[in-house]
Amino acid sequence: NAGVTQTPKFRVLKTGQSMTLLCAQDMNHEYMYWYRQDPGMGLRLIHYSVGEGTTAKGEVPDGYNVSRLKKQNFLLGLESAAPSQTSVYFCASSVTPYEQFFGPGTRLTVL
């Protein structure tokens, strides 16, 4: 039981490049979330999903897109990366909106 996994662990992009972050969970959770963590700002919700095929915007959705084609996977896409998107990205999942289980994080640097 791996819990929540994130791929990749680290990535460096140039401004304007695109990439997709993959989050996978094997706990059959309905809810999945993407957060970004920046110094002094805690975690901020980017997008979330309440079930397969659904997505919704969080606090800071601009510049990101998501998809939840399969219940166990939640993808976060950056179409045209900007330096302001340099951050640590965390994925989480939960049975209800309450106790969330977090992945190990992806450290993204945009040059």
Add this chain to the structure above:
Amino acid sequence: AQRVTQPEKLLSVFKGAPVELKCNYSYSGSPELFWYVQYSRQRLQLLLRHISRESIKGFTADLNKGETSFHLKKPFAQEEDSAMYYCALTGGFKTIFGAGTRLFVKA
């Protein structure tokens, strides 16, 4: 506006001393309040939830709706309590996190 405020970025105490990590929130409705913890090189994990009224690792937190606070307390801090602590509020499907407080327990 929905907001979670943790006024202390860093809290340093000696081993055996009491510790209180402050959390204030602003939310129009009845939120669920949580404390999450991130130990060094570990994942963020749930420490406790206000509705369960449990004591986890010696920590307790009381929800004060009048003062809109959810402070985390432990009577005797241990070195292994050194970590980053986040207060969080869940309303509807969304969770809002505070900026976090780094607790450092000195020997």
